[in-house]
Amino acid sequence: MKIVAIILLLIILxxxxxxxxxxxxxxxxxxxxxxxxxxxxxxxxxxxLLLIAYGVGWIHPNA
Incomplete structure (x- = not known):
């Protein structure tokens, strides 16, 4: 998931x-x-994608 987010950010830039x-x-x-x-x-x-990943439980916010 992190790799996909980084790749999308690079493409956006x-x-x-x-x-x-x-x-x-x-x-x-x-x-x-x-x-x-x-x-x-x-x-x-x-x-x-980040909202879905959070909802599914793939990513968690830092405490």
């Missing part, structure tokens, strides 16, 4: 970087919007 590069270069805004949309979607998936 990569898509954020791609959107930043598109913004700095002044390129097509559609590519930037697609990258940001993908980032938001992956963030929601990660959040739901």
């Amino acid at each position: 990569i898509t954020l970087g791609r959107a930043l590069l598109q913004m700095v270069r002044g390129g097509r805004s559609t590519q930037m919007v697609k990258a940001l949309t993908l980032r938001v979607g992956l963030s929601i998936v990660l959040f739901l």
Whole structure:
């Protein structure tokens, strides 16, 4: 579970970087919007995955 969360976080950071590069270069805004949309979607998936993992008992909060 930890590996999946770390991989998703890295992919989220990569898509954020791609959107930043598109913004700095002044390129097509559609590519930037697609990258940001993908980032938001992956963030929601990660959040739901963490909620499900907590509900099932795969992860536990620290005391």
